[in-house]
Amino acid sequence: MKKITSFTIDHLKLEPGFYVSRKDRIGAETVTTFDLRLTKPNGEPVMNTAEVHTMEHLAATYLRNDPQWGEKVIYFGPMGCRTGFYLLLAGDLEPQDALELVKGCFRFIRDYQGDVPGASARDCGNYQDMNLLMANYWGARYTQLLEHIDEAHMVYPQ
């Protein structure tokens, strides 16, 4: 089998940032997959599953409720390596187009208190696997990164 595109990125050079992973044409529509990279691959500790799970619940809630973007959100979910998340949006987009949306999302994660949306036995397959404090921590860290991001951290390294 062929090596898929996301395995051809040089993860030795990849730093935390906000990247376009790929664009797929489906009929007349384009779907853009964004790489929200929170930790340096193979260079610093990854996120644990409980906080990844909490962040997934909070981000999905925030993104799908955004008045401008909600209808364009195809998917938000974690990378298996736990160094980041993928966000799929309808449209042929660049990081600048979605930067304010993603900043807003991670500020929401940073500041969220109270019951995590969807964290109940009826709504989720493993609802006790949550860590809101660590989700707040990663939310703060990635917000900080996005507020100071430069062009070099919005394009994959060659």
Ligand SMILES: [Zn+2]
């Ligand atoms: Zn869940």
